[in-house]
Amino acid sequence: MQSNIGLVLEEKATSIGNFMVGRLLPFKQKRAVGPFLFIDHMGPACLKEHQNVDVPPHPHIGISTLTYLFEGSIFHRDSLGNAIEIKPGEVNWMTAGKGVVHSERTPEYLRKDDKFLHGFQIWIGLPKELEQSDPSFHHINKEEIPTWEESGIAYKLIAGEIIGKKSPVPTHSPLYFLEISTKEAQKITIGDKLFGEVGMYVLSGSVKIEGNDYGSKQLLVAKNASLCEFDTNGETTLYLFGGDPFPEERFMFWNFVHSDKEVLEQAKKNWKEQNLEAFPKIPNDDQEFVPLPESKFKMKS
Template identity: 65%
Template sequence: MSNIGLILEEKAADIGNFLVGRLLPFREKRNVGPFVFIDHMGPADLKDYQNLDVAPHPHIGLSTLTYLLEGSIFHRDSLGSAVEITPGAVNWMTAGKGVVHSERTPEYLRQTDKKLHGLQIWVALPKHLEQSEPTFQHVEASEIPVWQNGTTHFKLIAGKAFGKQSPVNVHSELYFLEIKSEEAVTLNIGENLYGEVAMYVLEGNVSLEGNDYGTKQLLVAKNSKLCQFSMSKNTKVYLFGGTPFDEEHFIYWNFVNSDKEIIEQAKENWQNQNHEAFPLVPGDEEEYVPLPINPFSKK
């Protein structure tokens, strides 16, 4: 019997100067473990007149994880954080009861040709932390656990797996793992995983259960303990998952919560620009993203 529960194709979404590939949520699969939203940004070649400019926007009830493969993003938030995200580093922002942030091309790159490629991820919070105070953590690339098994390279970007732990301060049982192969290899890693697991093929090809899968495909396993697959030479995949929550989490735009009334209040607060609930972002106070019609609402 196949261990593959679902095969999803990356779905393009337009965010301005380039497209992102949306991996979650899909109608068929709203979450994998605590992961509720994943975007694949790029790879994009931006001209000297093209820049990333995501104006201040709010979040509640989740943690955001930004992980770049190429390029640079300057992050500012309502906590006063102001940091450049570079390839291999992790930005981990926990919204709790409410935070606002912006994401822009750094000033020194705004008049030059540039690249942008990475992953942006939302992780739902456990119910008891959904109304917690917001926090921010930046982890440099050099702090992320990496190891090698023969010609296969592993990187534990967040969470716990393989007896290792990332320094990213996650709030539930999860893992976000990068695996790269220099040569063709077969891996049987189910004993190192738990909960639900999905695999995203970024580069190369993966073979499992007699079928081949290429780039821009998301494979969701029925049982993480049966996670066995083969990677062709020069393949890169990401595994993410963990223990799912007992309660359902709802999504409206940038708001995630297990209580719809809290989401409704957040919508009203942002619509009215209630700066007690959603403070301004120091250094980026002139603009904001209006509340849109939501494409991911669950009624």
């Protein structure tokens, strides 16, 4: 029988500041899974009292960003005036649209203590008709995220709609970002509930698919979502994500994503010149910014 696994990609670790970030998407072999364009696995990392997360103001266009933490805390500020602490289990959902600026830092009350950081940062593309929409921001509390259990299998629907459940995260296209966890070996047949393209990331433990074992820090992309079934090998936590892909190609340069290369070029110019109409300053965090990287002038597609 032909395998349903189209790709198995190893997490690619890079160092950003004081902690390790594992890049899951994009890869040369796979630029997107459904509308999911970019996934970073942050940590797990232990930061000492003199180490803090400090990502200065930087811009985005053409996407929604999703931040989800397992451990630790990040303080989010943006050019819309939002200022909020992100805690484990909560969802920060920021839609950049035509342009937004945000920063991510260790909260003040933790800056002189040892602390942990572990979580996901995800970019999700916008439908073409919303790429130039006004930016917006939503923060969803942990208690609002749908969680349920069936036959010893625990589910959490972080974003999207699937299995008759719907997350309150205001997504803009058909998608799902689903956590599945087991405490003992379980067979999971879920393909009839999935749609579009689907990827699987094993956070901890391992799964068996078609007789092969796959462990943590591996991203699997299915050829056919409807054939998705697997066995967990005991205590395991994994994520299924995907949905309907867009009909148009998306181009990526640094933090900018769009279906029109001319819009990307204008965004680059606006940020380099610090055009405040296109990219306003962040209240209470306006003394620095991340410069446009000269080394990434090559357009990615």
